[in-house]
Amino acid sequence: MSDYMFMLDSHLNGDQSKVLAEVRDAAEQANLNLFLTGGAMRDMMGGYPIRDLDFTVEGGSIKFAKAVAHKAKAEVVSVDELRKSVELLFPGHVSASIAMARVEKFAKAGGKPQVQPATIHEDLRGRDFTVNAIALSLGKASRGLLLDPANGLGDLARRELRAIHNYALYDDPSRMLRMIRLKTRFSFAIDERTMLQYQNVREAKLESLISGASMEQELRQMALDPLAGEILKALEDEKLLQLFSPALAGAKLNLPGFQKWQKARQSLPQDVEVASHSYALFLFLLLEKLNAKERTQLIKALDIPRTELDAAGKLEARAKKVEKELTAAKLQRPSALYAILSKVPGEILSFLLMRSSQRIVIDRVKNYLQKYLPMAQEVTEQDVVGAEPGTPKFAKLYQKLVAERLDARPKKVVVEEPPPPPPPGPSRRSASFGR
Numbered sequence: 001m002s003d004y005m006f007m008l009d010s011h012l013n014g015d016q017s018k019v020l021a022e023v024r025d026a027a028e029q030a031n032l033n034l035f036l037t038g039g040a041m042r043d044m045m046g047g048y049p050i051r052d053l054d055f056t057v058e059g060g061s062i063k064f065a066k067a068v069a070h071k072a073k074a075e076v077v078s079v080d081e082l083r084k085s086v087e088l089l090f091p092g093h094v095s096a097s098i099a100m101a102r103v104e105k106f107a108k109a110g111g112k113p114q115v116q117p118a119t120i121h122e123d124l125r126g127r128d129f130t131v132n133a134i135a136l137s138l139g140k141a142s143r144g145l146l147l148d149p150a151n152g153l154g155d156l157a158r159r160e161l162r163a164i165h166n167y168a169l170y171d172d173p174s175r176m177l178r179m180i181r182l183k184t185r186f187s188f189a190i191d192e193r194t195m196l197q198y199q200n201v202r203e204a205k206l207e208s209l210i211s212g213a214s215m216e217q218e219l220r221q222m223a224l225d226p227l228a229g230e231i232l233k234a235l236e237d238e239k240l241l242q243l244f245s246p247a248l249a250g251a252k253l254n255l256p257g258f259q260k261w262q263k264a265r266q267s268l269p270q271d272v273e274v275a276s277h278s279y280a281l282f283l284f285l286l287l288e289k290l291n292a293k294e295r296t297q298l299i300k301a302l303d304i305p306r307t308e309l310d311a312a313g314k315l316e317a318r319a320k321k322v323e324k325e326l327t328a329a330k331l332q333r334p335s336a337l338y339a340i341l342s343k344v345p346g347e348i349l350s351f352l353l354m355r356s357s358q359r360i361v362i363d364r365v366k367n368y369l370q371k372y373l374p375m376a377q378e379v380t381e382q383d384v385v386g387a388e389p390g391t392p393k394f395a396k397l398y399q400k401l402v403a404e405r406l407d408a409r410p411k412k413v414v415v416e417e418p419p420p421p422p423p424p425g426p427s428r429r430s431a432s433f434g435r
Helices: 003-011 014-030 038-046 062-072 120-125 152-158 175-186 192-203 212-223 228-237 255-265 278-287 292-302 306-313 315-328 334-341 346-355 359-376 392-407 428-433
Strands: 033-036 052-058 075-080 085-090 094-100 102-105 114-117 135-137
Touching: 003 038, 003 135, 014 033, 014 052, 014 062, 014 094, 038 052, 038 152, 052 120, 062 075, 062 085, 062 094, 102 120, 175 192, 175 212, 175 228, 212 228, 212 278, 212 292, 228 255, 255 278, 255 346, 278 306, 278 315, 278 346, 306 315, 315 334, 315 346, 315 359, 334 359, 334 392, 346 359, 359 392
Parallel strands: 052 094
Antiparallel strands: 033 052, 033 135, 075 085, 085 094, 102 114
16 A cells, blocks of 8 residues: 555545545446545645545546446436536535546636546646645556646645646636635635736636536535635625625625534534535525525525525424434433434534524533544444344444443542551660660
8 A cells, every 4th residue: 555545544534435445446347547636635635634535537437427326325416517527425425526537628718618538647737726636546556646747735835826827717717716715724825826817817807707506516615614604704805705696795694603603513523423414504504694585596596406405494493303302301321312413413413502502402412422422433343243234233233332332331440559658666866765
């Protein structure tokens, strides 16, 4: 295993590792060259948590992605027929994209590009920013080989955003939104030439060419970021947030709600997996202060999927149901609390931490997240004896082991006290008086 593969393994959680293995095995069977690219590589090489997986294949991607989704029981979120890219949501709320290595040629600024298949090297040289133009080969023959034709690693070390070429923002003005998001998320500087390009694009008012689909994709990326509120504020300061909706300004930009969400996220354990549908909670907060007409206009302009809106709309009712259950239950043992909250997704837990007025609910959610969940995840599949993984018997035995671990009384540590010192004998002076 190369150093980069070892680094990758150390940055992935269990669900992400499973998805990577499934996609890699499928690519080998389909005889496709597979690479990990984009944000996943940027985050790994920059030392940040990997939020979603970006795969690039040299060859047909849509058919391959749909085959992977079918086998892994993943949801196909969206398909970009032009760019041959598919967004997937795997079990465990692992987001991933599978795209064709390509070159894009733009006849005019913000126009529809001409897309052609390409090698991975050509693909990387045509991307937006250098930090997003790093790839890691996952193929059997070259696994662990790092590709960095634009010196993205150097810009990561300098904490700088640099456009790959002088027309990156002209060709696709939606990259401006990405630039502001990445600048805010990482506190990166923008290099001088890229900033000049940005100013020229704004002066030409090319932001008006950004499509609703591109803006909706940016919302999805913001939802994954703990600094979502700060990114929205940065876009407002740049007068780019009005592209999403003119109503998102002043008190109707729900910054207090996003600040509470950011605080709630800090209660989630960093090294423990908590599956969460962040986009639903993001949309709930984004739409909360808007009236019915303003909501309809934003939803129509961005073409937000009905399934996502339904998830956001049901969020509060689902949270209240869990809150009622937590308030009524006696829960004498930790395993009883774990049994309830282990079935509750992360967005509901965050909602309760943000909005519940019941102190007992907040305390129980925090105890689950910070104490019981980390303890439960110390029990591994290897600890289960007498059943095959994936069977009902295995699940029952596993839950029994978890409950026993949670409910076990901590062993008392017996500290042996040193023996008392012997009584002092007569001193020489007192002995001389007896002579």
